[in-house]
Every structure is written in C-alpha cells, then in structure tokens.
Amino acid sequence: MTLTQLAYLVALADSRSFTRAADAVGVAQPTLSRQLRVLEDEFGAALVERGGREGVTLTPAGEVVLPLARRMLADADRARTGVAELIGLRSGRVRVGGTPSLCIGVLADVLRVFHEQHPDVRLELVESGSQPLVRSLVRGELDVALVIVPTAGIDTALHTTPVLRERLSVASPASDRAPTTRASLTIHELARRPLIVPRQGYDVREATLQAYADAGETPRFAVEGGEMDAVLRLVEAGTGVAVVPDLVFAGRPRLRRTVLTPALYRTVALARRADLAPTHAMQAFRDTLLSFLADLSAGDNLPGDVQVLRRPDPLPG
Incomplete structure (x- = not known):
C-alpha cells in the first residue's frame, strides 16, 4: 500500500469517474486503474463499484477505507510541511478555518497582521459553520479553526482554547x-x-x-x-x-x-487536532491571534459585549 494509491482512491471517490480522477492526480487512466487494482489486492476486497449508472461508487469496504485514506494523506502532508520548516526549505503553511461572522469580525484583521509579520508563510482560509470546520480539522484538511463551542465531535478529537465570549x-x-x-x-x-x-x-x-x-x-x-x-x-x-x-x-x-x-x-475557541503537535507556523498564528485580541481589548476597541478569555503567554525572563 502506498500513499499514491490512497490518493488515487480519494480522487476517484470525489470525482466518481476514472477519467476525471486521472486528470485530477495528473496520471493516465490505465495507470490509475492498475494502481487501484493493486490496492484492492492488498486489502483483499473490491473498493469501488465499476460501471454503475451513477458513475463510480465506493463499496462498503471502500467507504471504510476512504476516511482513513484522507487522514493518512493529510498527516503525510503535515509531516512534509513540518520537516520543511525545520530544515529551512520554506517557511510553512497554515490552513485556517473560521465561521463567517468571525471572518468578518476579527479573522480578516488577524490574517492581515500575520501576513505582515510572516510574509513567507502561505495562508489558506476556509469559511464555514462550526460543524463542517470541526470535520475538516479531524480529517486533517485544516490546521486551526475558530469555532463556536460546544460543537458536536469536538471533545475528544480536538484541542480547544477558548479565546472570546x-x-x-x-x-x-x-x-x-x-x-x-x-x-x-x-x-x-x-x-x-x-x-x-x-x-x-x-x-x-x-x-x-x-x-x-x-x-x-x-x-x-x-x-x-x-x-x-x-x-x-x-x-x-x-x-x-x-x-x-x-x-x-x-x-x-x-x-x-x-x-x-x-x-x-456564545464562546469562540481556537481548535486544532489533539493528536498532533502544532507546527511552528501554527504556533505563530496562535500567538498573533491572541496578541491581536489582547491589543483590541486593552485599547477598548471591541464592539458591544465582547470579552477576551485568553491572553498571550508571557515572554520568558
């Protein structure tokens, strides 16, 4: 089993077509089909139904493998990003999620400040409701997200830091x-x-x-x-x-x-996956967020009834 084969399965599940999946991953269709057969042989079960009226669909075995494949691919990507930061190949990436009201109210300014401080870090933003953001965090599609707590599925899978009320x-x-x-x-x-x-x-x-x-x-x-x-x-x-x-x-x-x-x-928390240590870029984003909120609070610039719940950690010494 290889990560490439798992990536082919994910592309096939998303596109429901061998042709579109091959285009998405940049290989010829026979190559994708052959590697998927190898993966099915590895598992000892068919993972996709071929030739259906609605295009390619996953078998029950494929449905079991798919979320694990997504998570393994996301973890591998995080590992590459983390190592790249340490050896200086690039300055990292942060995939940030936020609810629409938080994107309007605070996150846009935080991202602006973060980009000014860390211009070489690549920022990716996803705007959605708390439950979809939680699912994206668990699947490894996001690094951090500002979500409303409590939210279903957040207790065991994610580490949360309340930052606003x-x-x-x-x-x-x-x-x-x-x-x-x-x-x-x-x-x-x-x-x-x-x-x-x-x-x-x-x-x-x-x-x-x-x-x-x-x-x-x-x-x-x-x-x-x-x-x-x-x-x-x-x-x-x-x-x-x-x-x-x-x-x-x-x-x-x-x-x-x-x-x-x-x-x-309502309470707003910064959430990340509990089983993964934050990268340097993620830690820098957290520090920027908390410092920005602390400055707003100190300057009495928070609108209405908004309270900052978490302050930046004190500098050593």
Whole structure:
C-alpha cells in the first residue's frame, strides 16, 4: 500500500469517474486503474463499484477505507510541511478555518497582521459553520479553526482554547426608528418584526431559532439563507432585523445594535487536532491571534459585549 494509491482512491471517490480522477492526480487512466487494482489486492476486497449508472461508487469496504485514506494523506502532508520548516526549505503553511461572522469580525484583521509579520508563510482560509470546520480539522484538511463551542465531535478529537465570549444582539437599520424605546428587546417583541436569518449551518441561526422556540414564538421570516455579509446588507437596506454576534457591528455605522433579554452569549475557541503537535507556523498564528485580541481589548476597541478569555503567554525572563 502506498500513499499514491490512497490518493488515487480519494480522487476517484470525489470525482466518481476514472477519467476525471486521472486528470485530477495528473496520471493516465490505465495507470490509475492498475494502481487501484493493486490496492484492492492488498486489502483483499473490491473498493469501488465499476460501471454503475451513477458513475463510480465506493463499496462498503471502500467507504471504510476512504476516511482513513484522507487522514493518512493529510498527516503525510503535515509531516512534509513540518520537516520543511525545520530544515529551512520554506517557511510553512497554515490552513485556517473560521465561521463567517468571525471572518468578518476579527479573522480578516488577524490574517492581515500575520501576513505582515510572516510574509513567507502561505495562508489558506476556509469559511464555514462550526460543524463542517470541526470535520475538516479531524480529517486533517485544516490546521486551526475558530469555532463556536460546544460543537458536536469536538471533545475528544480536538484541542480547544477558548479565546472570546460575545453577546448576540439584534441588528436593525440605523436610519430607522429604534426597535424599542428601551435599551433592550425580548424575544416576544422581536417575534413581531420581520426576521432575516443566514443559511442553514450557521451557529447564530441555530441559536436564534432555539431562542424563539424556548420562548414559544414562531419567527416571521423576511429572508432566509445567504451568507453573513448578505444578511447585514439586507438589514442595512431595511428588509428586516437579524440576531448577529456583537463582533460584526465594528465598522458598520449603518447598523443599530439592541441587546436581547435574556442575554444570548456564545464562546469562540481556537481548535486544532489533539493528536498532533502544532507546527511552528501554527504556533505563530496562535500567538498573533491572541496578541491581536489582547491589543483590541486593552485599547477598548471591541464592539458591544465582547470579552477576551485568553491572553498571550508571557515572554520568558
């Protein structure tokens, strides 16, 4: 069994076609087919169903091997990257994940600062919900990610460092009249207003709908779906209101923030795989993130009700 053969299996599972898989890995189709046969002989079982109407599909044995193959390939890639850092062939790579609201609210600035400090480190960014990010971390497709905790699957597989606690508040157009004469809104009052929520998979969407359910209310949806940027633009345009994390209010004068009562909070953590030691580049990213958040907190530049939970480690001596 070789890593190359496992890479061929992964490409085949992703493309469902021998032709497309061969193109993806840059070999001739007969070569890919021959190596896959060798791999099947090694396992003593067929890994793919050939000639089906829906293209190539995995057999039950193939479904067992596939996640292990993805993980082995990711671990091998990490090993190459780590050794390359140590011997000075290149300065490393960090694959970073973040939820859309965190990408808007803090991660974009952190990546800018990190790139200024480490211009030779290659940065790759993935924007998604916490559960998909957790799965990508476990499969080795990401190095670190900012996720909302608790999240399913995070307890045993990942090491997490809580870094932020932020409140969820109601966003409404600053050009309109305030949604209440008081400084806060209840869910019962919010339920009388048209609501904008992001697409499924957003942590803030689930928290909002759960708050409605707990209060025995049914949302009056104005718009469902879209990314966080679209949600904020719809609010600014006066289409409705939205429940959003306090971090996104920074630099958006066209939004009015009104707090919810009872308060809704969420905790943000920096997560990585627990069974792997961080590379030098990953450690540098962590240090940059914590220093950036500490500077924001010290300068009173955090919007709304946002608290920094973890400070940078003190310098030795």
